[in-house]
Amino acid sequence: MYKAKAYSAASATSPLASDTIEQRDLTEQDVQIEILFCGICHSDLHAVRNEWSNTVYPIVPGHEIVGRVTQVGSAVTQFKPGDLAGVGCLVDSDGTCQACKADLEQFCPNLTYTYNSPDKHLGGVTYGGYSDSIVVHQRFVLRVPSNLDLAGVAPLLCAGITTYSPLHHHGVTKGKKVGVVGLGGLGHMGVKFAHALGAHVVVFTTSPNKKEDALRLGADEVVVSRNTDEMQKHTGSFDFILDTVSANHDINAYLNLLRPDGNLTLVGAPPKPLEIAAFSLIMGRHSLSGSNIGGIAETQEMLDFCGEHNITADVEVIPIQKVNEAYDRLLKSDVKYRFSIDMASLKSE
Ligand code: NAP
Ligand code: ZN
Numbered sequence: 001m002y003k004a005k006a007y008s009a010a011s012a013t014s015p016l017a018s019d020t021i022e023q024r025d026l027t028e029q030d031v032q033i034e035i036l037f038c039g040i041c042h043s044d045l046h047a048v049r050n051e052w053s054n055t056v057y058p059i060v061p062g063h064e065i066v067g068r069v070t071q072v073g074s075a076v077t078q079f080k081p082g083d084l085a086g087v088g089c090l091v092d093s094d095g096t097c098q099a100c101k102a103d104l105e106q107f108c109p110n111l112t113y114t115y116n117s118p119d120k121h122l123g124g125v126t127y128g129g130y131s132d133s134i135v136v137h138q139r140f141v142l143r144v145p146s147n148l149d150l151a152g153v154a155p156l157l158c159a160g161i162t163t164y165s166p167l168h169h170h171g172v173t174k175g176k177k178v179g180v181v182g183l184g185g186l187g188h189m190g191v192k193f194a195h196a197l198g199a200h201v202v203v204f205t206t207s208p209n210k211k212e213d214a215l216r217l218g219a220d221e222v223v224v225s226r227n228t229d230e231m232q233k234h235t236g237s238f239d240f241i242l243d244t245v246s247a248n249h250d251i252n253a254y255l256n257l258l259r260p261d262g263n264l265t266l267v268g269a270p271p272k273p274l275e276i277a278a279f280s281l282i283m284g285r286h287s288l289s290g291s292n293i294g295g296i297a298e299t300q301e302m303l304d305f306c307g308e309h310n311i312t313a314d315v316e317v318i319p320i321q322k323v324n325e326a327y328d329r330l331l332k333s334d335v336k337y338r339f340s341i342d343m344a345s346l347k348s349e
Pocket of ligand 1: 042187246333
């Protein structure tokens with residue numbers, strides 16, 4: 001075991017603060033990574049504040065990790081010291097179940113999330129990317145295209161794959177009308193990907209001040225969702241809607257905008273159940289589904305796609321010392337459009 005610097009929270013009401021954690025020594029399958037940037041996902045905030053009622057403390061959040069390989073185990077073939085590397089929400093799975101065999105590790109019954117999952121090696125729970133170092137099985141380490149800005153790459157590891165995967169799964173292509181609800185970290189990546197796939201993209205936002213940005217990011221139209229007249233103009237017209245909202249909201253207002261057989265996929269994970277009116281689904285044979293990040297092979301495909309199309313997240317880079325302030329701003333939808341923590345700032349702790 002060795003010691004790493006990190007930021008952790010001691011309880012649901014404690015701020016994140018400087019800490020020292022233990023990481024495992026490398027096994028032959030492991031890659032050790034010096035973390036350069038880590039994005040702040042709204043899931044980190046849900047978890048730190050125990051909003052999903054499953055947090056084990058202390059928690060070190062962070063699953064949008066990009067860094068440089070510092071050491072590799074003897075059986076590691078794909079990485080060597082000095083390589084760029086990414087780590088997302090998953091760090092292990094059983095590799096033998098149906099989901100794993102289908103490259104859907106995110107649905108493995110024995111998966112290990114990057115943080116707040118039982119740690120098979122050290123006991124306790126896994127610790128995430130608000131740290132200067134992490135050790136990960138080589139199967140869960142991603143190759144990072146060398147042409148992209150690293151601060152903007154970090155959020156691709158969760159916000160990127162979480163939006164890329166359902167857009168592909170539901171066949172979004174040129175000619176489809178696609179809605180993206182909520183222009184935050186996930187939403188802004190959804191807009192970039194849907195636009196890159198050639199769809200007609202409509203952003204639904206509660207923040208009128210994000211209109212200009214939405215158009216710049218690739219939206220064809222922007223609807224301020226609190227304006228019912230604007231909403232009604234789109235009734236029955238969408239092939240697909242991606243809902244990224246982190247808080248309780250009226251999902252029926254969006255289901256009613258689907259065309260017959262249209263689908264709404266939830267990726268946002270509000271802590272409280274959403275109310276669904278039967279008629280929002282019955283009328284038009286609408287379907288409602290969900291999606292959880294994406295598998296490792298698809299995450300690599302997404303990163304390669306971003307390399308080819310020069311796609312990164314729009315980030316506000318912050319030092320780790322500003323993380324609590326960043327959480328407060330995230331709750332006010334005041335981020336354009338992802339915080340990315342510069343981990344060099346941890347050296348002064
Ligand atoms: P975020 O950056 O905070 O964005 C959420 C956006 O939702 C806000 O920017 C805001 O957009 C909108 N919003 C917030 N409160 C709202 C309210 N009360 N009513 C209507 N709209 C509201 O969060 P994120 O990091 O993108 O994450 C979004 C959600 O996805 C979180 O719940 C997170 O846990 C979840 N998530 C799920 C997965 C998965 O695999 N399924 C992966 C990552 C994250 P506007 O200002 O444009 O209205
Ligand atoms: Zn996330």
